[in-house]
Amino acid sequence: MTDIPYGRQLTDLADNDPDGTALIFIARDGAQTSLSWCQLEQAANTWGRALRSKGVAFGDHIALCLPNSVELVNTVLAAWKIGAIPIPMRWDLPDWEQQRLLEVIDPAFVLDGSTAGDLQRAAATHSDAPLPVVVSPAVNGICSSGSTGLPKIILNTSPGVWTPASSLPFMAHWTEVCQPQTILVPAPMYHTNGFIPLRFLLGGDRLVVLEKFDARLFLDAVERHRITTFTATPTMLSRLADQPDVDQRDLSSIEWILQGGAVMPPTLLHRWFDLLSPEQVVLSYGMTENLGLAALRGDEWLDHPGSVGQGFRDTEIQILDDAGDPVPTGEIGEIYLRAPMTGQYRYIGGAPPLTTTADGFTSAGDLGWLDSDGYLYVADRRTDMIVTGGANVFPAEVESALIDHPGIADVVVIGLTDPRWGRRVHAVVQPSDHAHPPTADGVIEYVRGRLAAYKVPKSVEVVDEIPRTAATKVSRSAMVQARGG
The missing domain is CATH 3.40.50.12780 (ANL, N-terminal domain)
Structure with missing residues (x-):
């Protein structure tokens, strides 16, 4: 049995x-x-x-x-x-x-x-x-x-x-x-x-x-x-x-x-x-x-x-554009899975069910791309993406660049309302040493050599602790609301 x-x-x-x-x-x-x-x-x-x-x-x-x-x-x-x-x-x-x-x-x-x-x-x-x-x-x-x-x-x-x-x-x-x-x-x-x-x-x-x-x-x-x-x-x-x-x-x-x-x-x-x-x-x-x-x-x-x-245990992966059509290899689109x-x-x-194509591929709203060998790369969730000055910035990419800073123990990147940029890239950082936290200018300068200019945070905020749950998740939407949207 x-x-x-x-x-x-x-x-x-x-x-x-x-x-x-x-x-x-x-x-x-x-x-x-x-x-x-x-x-x-x-x-x-x-x-x-x-x-x-x-x-x-x-x-x-x-x-x-x-x-x-x-x-x-x-x-x-x-x-x-x-x-x-x-x-x-x-x-x-x-x-x-x-x-x-x-x-x-x-x-x-x-x-x-x-x-x-x-x-x-x-x-x-x-x-x-x-x-x-x-x-x-x-x-x-x-x-x-x-x-x-x-x-x-x-x-x-x-x-x-x-x-x-x-x-x-x-x-x-x-x-x-x-x-x-x-x-x-x-x-x-x-x-x-x-x-x-x-x-x-x-x-x-x-x-x-x-x-x-x-x-x-x-x-x-x-x-x-x-x-x-x-x-x-x-x-x-x-x-x-x-x-x-x-x-x-x-x-x-x-x-x-x-x-x-x-x-x-x-x-x-x-x-x-x-x-x-x-x-x-x-x-x-x-x-x-x-x-x-x-x-x-x-x-x-x-x-x-x-x-x-790659697709695991018989999972198939497609990357589709907003019209539901496959995008070229290496181009960012919405990730759809079928398994x-x-x-x-x-x-x-x-809550409404997730978007599913006629042939059974479903998306949870994440964005990413496939390389020529069929390996998947995740950019971020569509809902977390920051549109700043007309360009798309994925918080996960910025966070990955910032976390290597020796003075940063934890970081979350969010988009805040800004009259010039529409939304500006804002980094909330938890210092490794609270007695000697990194400066905003130092953080910005550190990441400037690692990312394209439009991805570099326009502002930096130092907090005692990032508000993570016991599962180490963080609510970006709550952090945005707490800072005025």
């Missing part, structure tokens, strides 16, 4: 290796909790019955409003056991924004700081025997505000069944990967990069989950638990590389890593090539809507610097 319901798959894992370590949770203070496969299976069954006692039925939505935690993992597994749909969400949103999201999710149960203890107590009163096998009609939802700021839930409409392909590592495309893996999870589980490892857990991989990303705890976990792989954003990788003792840390257990979430600055990528090797770094491009994937390994990147890869998984999403909240 190759299509195994999630609940049955967890039961089988517990039967095959009851005392084997399945999950290690590391709290912010470094305290650790370890659970075996048997303990996870028992918790999923008792928590599943507790959810039913709270009125949760097959196909219902469960809102998960907690940081990474054992309780969060237990509830996700319990939801799959009873055929419900887990939807993690940010726990630190203002009340008004949280309520707006909950109205869209319309959950049968909300797991948060006020209900988790009660659910745990209820679970303790129920049997831990395996629940009847059912299949969730959708794997999970991921909350997004997109580029409009309006809440929407991206529902992964794949049924809750495990197949061997579900747990196939990215790196297996290039070379054999030892399994089971020991996967470090630094991202919050409300983000795709944080949630997907739970599906690898169902393939028998061990998860080491951080409550919150912390570079020191991350490196400690790699050494202590002999981590073999992890997925991280460029911001996380930058903070790790900036640790003063990173070169002395034992990273020998790492077989490969996956970078996603944003375009990787070349200098940072070369730093990780030095820490590991080009053959151990995989870069990927995709989106929560499951439209398709592009990927490449570090040694390929060296031959195609700046690329995010076997295309269409396995649905929006909750009234």
Whole structure:
């Protein structure tokens, strides 16, 4: 049998290796909790019955409003056991924004700081025997505000069944990967990069989950638990590389890593090539809507610097102009993807579906180009593009040039209303040393020799800290609004 319901798959894992370590949770203070496969299976069954006692039925939505935690993992597994749909969400949103999201999710149960203890107590009163096998009609939802700021839930409409392909590592495309893996999870589980490892857990991989990303705890976990792989954003990788003792840390257990979430600055990528090797770094491009994937390994990147890869796992890529016609090789247009998984999403909240061509290619609004070998290069999101003086500037390109400045720890580039330029390129920078921040003139002069004149920031703002989420994302639209539009 190759299509195994999630609940049955967890039961089988517990039967095959009851005392084997399945999950290690590391709290912010470094305290650790370890659970075996048997303990996870028992918790999923008792928590599943507790959810039913709270009125949760097959196909219902469960809102998960907690940081990474054992309780969060237990509830996700319990939801799959009873055929419900887990939807993690940010726990630190203002009340008004949280309520707006909950109205869209319309959950049968909300797991948060006020209900988790009660659910745990209820679970303790129920049997831990395996629940009847059912299949969730959708794997999970991921909350997004997109580029409009309006809440929407991206529902992964794949049924809750495990197949061997579900747990196939990215790196297996290039070379054999030892399994089971020991996967470090630094991202919050409300983000795709944080949630997907739970599906690898169902393939028998061990998860080491951080409550919150912390570079020191991350490196400690790699050494202590002999981590073999992890997925991280460029911001996380930058903070790790900036640790003063990173070169002395034992990273020998790492077989490969996956970078996603944003375009990787070349200098940072070369730093990780030095820490590991080009053959151990995989870069990927995709989106929560499951439209398709592009990927490449570090040694390929060296031959195609700046690329995010070729079509991966049967993904086809087209670059189209505003009229829907293919553009010449090397010319920027809108990125369209077509893959076997295309269409396995649905929006909750009234957001319109993404633009899809008659032959099934779909775009999330990103701009980019293909080279003559079919490698994809991402310029930026169309909504983030700055039109200044009639020319198009992509913030990601400017940020990539600025992040190499020795006095800059983090940077976000936005477009602000300007009477002369329409919108001016504005750089918001976080200094490496707050006692000696870089000057605006120094930042502008630094980047002037790296970019065309029209791309150079017209203004620079130094802030104590860039307002990033736990997933290291930033809301450009909110930053623009905060500065008057």
